[in-house]
Amino acid sequence: xxxxxFEHHNHxxxxxxxxxxxxxxxxxxxxxFTPVRQRVLELLxxxxxxxxxxxxxxxxxxxxxxxxxxxxYRALDFLVRHGFAHRVEKLNAFxxxxxxxxxxxxxxxICRACNTVAxxxxxxxxxxxxxxxxxxxxxxxxxxxxxEGVCARCREGHAG
Amino acid sequence: xxxxxFEHHNHxxxxxxxxxxxxxxxxxxxxxFTPVRQRVLELLxxxxxxxxxxxxxxxxxxxxxxxxxxxxYRALDFLVRHGFAHRVEKLNAFxxxxxxxxxxxxxxxICRACNTVAxxxxxxxxxxxxxxxxxxxxxxxxxxxxxEGVCARCREGHAG
DNA sequence: CTGATAATTGGTATATTATAACATCGCAAG
DNA sequence: CTTGCGATGTTATAATATACCAATTATCAG
Numbered sequence: 272x273x274x275x276x277f278e279h280h281n282h283x284x285x286x287x288x289x290x291x292x293x294x295x296x297x298x299x300x301x302x303x304f305t306p307v308r309q310r311v312l313e314l315l316x317x318x319x320x321x322x323x324x325x326x327x328x329x330x331x332x333x334x335x336x337x338x339x340x341x342x343x344y345r346a347l348d349f350l351v352r353h354g355f356a357h358r359v360e361k362l363n364a365f366x367x368x369x370x371x372x373x374x375x376x377x378x379x380x381i382c383r384a385c386n387t388v389a390x391x392x393x394x395x396x397x398x399x400x401x402x403x404x405x406x407x408x409x410x411x412x413x414x415x416x417x418x419e420g421v422c423a424r425c426r427e428g429h430a431g
Numbered sequence: 432x433x434x435x436x437f438e439h440h441n442h443x444x445x446x447x448x449x450x451x452x453x454x455x456x457x458x459x460x461x462x463x464f465t466p467v468r469q470r471v472l473e474l475l476x477x478x479x480x481x482x483x484x485x486x487x488x489x490x491x492x493x494x495x496x497x498x499x500x501x502x503x504y505r506a507l508d509f510l511v512r513h514g515f516a517h518r519v520e521k522l523n524a525f526x527x528x529x530x531x532x533x534x535x536x537x538x539x540x541i542c543r544a545c546n547t548v549a550x551x552x553x554x555x556x557x558x559x560x561x562x563x564x565x566x567x568x569x570x571x572x573x574x575x576x577x578x579e580g581v582c583a584r585c586r587e588g589h590a591g
Numbered sequence: 592c593t594g595a596t597a598a599t600t601g602g603t604a605t606a607t608t609a610t611a612a613c614a615t616c617g618c619a620a621g
Numbered sequence: 622c623t624t625g626c627g628a629t630g631t632t633a634t635a636a637t638a639t640a641c642c643a644a645t646t647a648t649c650a651g
């Protein structure tokens with residue numbers, strides 16, 4: 272399992288390169304990487320936690336990029352549809368994709384204490400789910416795997 | 432993986448026995464299995480799909496058991512808290528537990544075509560998730576595993 | 592039984608999340 | 622040019638969920 276979200280890294284460059292990657296992908300595929308879409312992606316990248324649509328909308332509104340819910344939802348739909356972000360069902364919120372470009376079934380580790388959302392890869396778990404489902408004739412189109420708990424740092428913090 | 436939801440079974444008796452089991456459990460543990468709680472459990476058991484809180488509330492209202500959202504949410508909270516029902520995050524809806532009494536991490540298979548929600552047991556998948564998370568110091572308190580797709584019957588139905 | 596306590600109910604109000612619907616704009620293909 | 626498509630801007634409303642307070646009912650120690 273590789274895991275992004277709980278380690279240290281150069282955040283500014285991490286955002287820049289992710290945005291550049293998205294921009295490139297859109298250019299190659301005839302998609303419009305508009306200001307609102309870019310800004311929403313930046314907001315999501317800026318924090319390793321999930322943001323609600325209305326939380327994002329508040330920022331867009333302050334910045335004059337849009338004031339109504341559909342503005343945020345449309346940008347989020349775009350980002351999710353093209354794999355730049357994911358929806359975290361458990362939180363009814365959104366988070367930037369930590370592995371854009373790669374095809375993957377994300378697994379989220381949600382820390383109840385610090386609200387960090389780490390995106391992990393657990394090939395095994397989703398593979399097992401898919402094959403077990405297949406045995407009963409069920410075809411899995413999308414798997415949601417999300418674990419709520421407490422991350423290492425927070426457990427150390429209060430001896431939890 | 433055991434799987435309840437897509438096979439045939441005697442539904443009336445399946446409901447009766449589940450209700451009786453819940454009633455017994457409550458009696459043993461000093462919990463109140465009130466009319467609203469019983470009725471909500473029956474409603475959930477009556478269908479192998481997830482029901483929204485407001486859908487349940489509509490029935491309760493017709494039957495004079497309560498008219499406001501908190502009535503439904505409180506009964507659902509009770510049922511979920513004591514393991515008689517589960518919340519399906521992906522659908523923001525609720526379904527009766529297919530394995531009451533047993534400690535388990537449910538896995539849901541949600542059919543997009545017929546809306547059936549089957550509760551499966553996939554020890555392997557959740558176990559793998561838990562152990563992989565543990566390796567990074569994350570303690571999993573609750574795992575959400577839900578697969579959206581098409582069940583065997585619906586795939587046959589339209590050659591899907 | 593009785594009073595204290597906790598659990599449940601009934602209700603109002605409101606918060607939060609999400610989408611439907613429609614007019615307009617801008618751009619690129621034909 | 623004009624047609625069509627995707628994106629935008631906006632209004633309105635749907636769907637999901639919770640905070641809070643008053644009143645009632647169950648439970649249990651004494």
